Amino acid sequence: MxxxxxxxxxxxxxxxxxxxxxxxxxxxxxxxxxxxxxxxxxxxxxxxxxxxxxxxxxxxxxxxxxxxxxxxxxxxxxxxxxxxxxxxxxxxxxxxxxxxxxxxxxxxxxxxxxxxxxxxxxxxxxxxxxxxxxxGGERQYSPVDLNKIVSWRRRMKIAEEVATALAYLHVAFPRPFVYRNMGLKNILLDKNGVAKLNDLSYCVSIPKGETHVKLTWAGKDYDYMDNDYIFNRVVSEKTDVFGFGVFMQKLLTGEENFEELCGWKNWREKNKFPKWLSSYMGEGRMGEIVDPKMVLEEEERCLMEAFLVLSERCIGLRGEVPKMVEVAKELRRSLKQGE
The missing domain is CATH 3.30.200.20 (Phosphorylase Kinase; domain 1)
Structure with a gap:
C-alpha cells in the first residue's frame, strides 16, 4: 500500500x-x-x-x-x-x-x-x-484530460477558472503568492466541470516592497518556465503569467500537438530554442494548430484567435505582459461574447 x-x-x-x-x-x-x-x-x-x-x-x-x-x-x-x-x-x-x-x-x-x-x-x-x-462531498474529481474535453467552450472555461485562481493568489493577500507549478496534472475537475487548482507546495511569497524573489533551485517542469526563471531562478508574478500562457496554448493545440508545433521536446533534448504559435497565425492557418479532437462551431474560430493573441501577450511576445487579474477578466469577457 x-x-x-x-x-x-x-x-x-x-x-x-x-x-x-x-x-x-x-x-x-x-x-x-x-x-x-x-x-x-x-x-x-x-x-x-x-x-x-x-x-x-x-x-x-x-x-x-x-x-x-x-x-x-x-x-x-x-x-x-x-x-x-x-x-x-x-x-x-x-x-x-x-x-x-x-x-x-x-x-x-x-x-x-x-x-x-x-x-x-x-x-x-x-x-x-x-x-x-x-x-469530497458528493463530487467526483478527475484530472484534466484534453482527449475527453472536445468542447472549445469547456476548455475556455477551464482557462478562465484557472486564471481566476492564480489571480486570487496574486492579489488576495498582503503579499502575493506565486504558484510556479503550472501544468495540466495539477488541475482537477469536479462533477460539474469546475476547475480546481491543486498542489500548492511550490508556492513562494514575494516579500513586501519587492517585485520578485530569487531562489537557489528552479524546479524541473521546463515547459512552463520563462527564461528569467530557468536561467536566473528569479520568481515574480510574471512567472505564473508565462506558465499560464503556455497552458493556454496547450488547451488550444492539445498537449501532443504542442510538442510537435513548438519543438519543446527538441529544446529539452537538443538545446534547440522552441518556436511559438505566432508563426502559424497567417491567413487561414489557424486550422493547422487547433487540436483536431475538438468539435468546433464556425463562430468559435474568432474566439480562438483572440485566445491565442492573449496567450502570446502572457508569454511576452506581444508588448507588455498583463497582470493575472487582467487575463482572468479578458477570458471572462470572451466567454460572455461566445454565449
Missing part, C-alpha cells in the same frame, strides 16, 4: 517516525506564521489510525496519481473525503523557501473557501508520505 506497512506495529511506527513527525509539525507552524501573517486558520491533524478507520484500511478506487477518492470513506461528521498522498516529497528539509507539504497545507487553509481550490479538512503526517485531507 506504500504508506502503511502492515508488518510493523503502530508502536514501532510511532517510535521510528516521532522525530520526523515533530519536524513536520514544526514546519507546519512555521509555514502558517510565514504565510498567514498571524491570522488563525482551522487545520485538523489526524492520526494514522483515524485515516485507516475512515477508509476501512483499504482504498476503494484509484482515480489519478497520488490521489485516492474514498467512495465509502467518511471522516469529520461523516462527510465524504478525498485524500492526497504526497508521494515523492523529500523527508529532508527542502531547499529554498519551498517547504513542501507544510507549505501546501498552510496555503490550502488560506484559499480553502475559494471555488477554484480544493476545500481543506486537515492532514496526517504519521505515514511515510504525508496525507492531505480534503472534503
Amino acid at each position: 506504500g504508506w502503511w506497512k502492515k508488518k510493523k506495529s503502530r508502536a514501532v511506527v510511532k517510535e521510528q517516525t516521532w522525530d520526523r513527525d515533530q519536524w513536520r509539525g514544526e514546519k507546519i507552524l512555521e509555514a502558517l506564521i510565514q504565510c498567514c501573517d498571524g491570522k488563525p486558520n482551522s487545520i485538523k491533524f489526524f492520526t494514522a489510525d483515524q485515516i485507516l478507520k475512515a477508509t476501512q484500511k483499504h482504498f476503494c478506487k484509484f482515480v489519478f496519481p497520488n490521489y485516492i477518492f474514498m467512495g465509502n470513506g467518511t471522516l469529520d461528521n461523516h462527510r465524504m473525503i478525498l485524500l492526497r498522498k504526497m508521494k515523492g516529497r523529500s523527508p529532508h528539509p527542502p531547499r529554498d523557501i519551498c517547504t513542501g507539504p507544510p507549505k501546501d497545507v498552510a496555503i490550502s487553509s488560506m484559499v480553502s473557501d475559494h471555488k477554484n481550490f480544493m476545500k481543506l479538512v486537515g492532514c496526517c503526517f504519521e505515514f511515510e508520505y504525508p496525507v492531505i485531507v480534503y472534503y
Whole structure:
C-alpha cells in the first residue's frame, strides 16, 4: 500500500517516525506564521489510525496519481473525503523557501473557501508520505484530460477558472503568492466541470516592497518556465503569467500537438530554442494548430484567435505582459461574447 506497512506495529511506527513527525509539525507552524501573517486558520491533524478507520484500511478506487477518492470513506461528521498522498516529497528539509507539504497545507487553509481550490479538512503526517485531507462531498474529481474535453467552450472555461485562481493568489493577500507549478496534472475537475487548482507546495511569497524573489533551485517542469526563471531562478508574478500562457496554448493545440508545433521536446533534448504559435497565425492557418479532437462551431474560430493573441501577450511576445487579474477578466469577457 506504500504508506502503511502492515508488518510493523503502530508502536514501532510511532517510535521510528516521532522525530520526523515533530519536524513536520514544526514546519507546519512555521509555514502558517510565514504565510498567514498571524491570522488563525482551522487545520485538523489526524492520526494514522483515524485515516485507516475512515477508509476501512483499504482504498476503494484509484482515480489519478497520488490521489485516492474514498467512495465509502467518511471522516469529520461523516462527510465524504478525498485524500492526497504526497508521494515523492523529500523527508529532508527542502531547499529554498519551498517547504513542501507544510507549505501546501498552510496555503490550502488560506484559499480553502475559494471555488477554484480544493476545500481543506486537515492532514496526517504519521505515514511515510504525508496525507492531505480534503472534503469530497458528493463530487467526483478527475484530472484534466484534453482527449475527453472536445468542447472549445469547456476548455475556455477551464482557462478562465484557472486564471481566476492564480489571480486570487496574486492579489488576495498582503503579499502575493506565486504558484510556479503550472501544468495540466495539477488541475482537477469536479462533477460539474469546475476547475480546481491543486498542489500548492511550490508556492513562494514575494516579500513586501519587492517585485520578485530569487531562489537557489528552479524546479524541473521546463515547459512552463520563462527564461528569467530557468536561467536566473528569479520568481515574480510574471512567472505564473508565462506558465499560464503556455497552458493556454496547450488547451488550444492539445498537449501532443504542442510538442510537435513548438519543438519543446527538441529544446529539452537538443538545446534547440522552441518556436511559438505566432508563426502559424497567417491567413487561414489557424486550422493547422487547433487540436483536431475538438468539435468546433464556425463562430468559435474568432474566439480562438483572440485566445491565442492573449496567450502570446502572457508569454511576452506581444508588448507588455498583463497582470493575472487582467487575463482572468479578458477570458471572462470572451466567454460572455461566445454565449
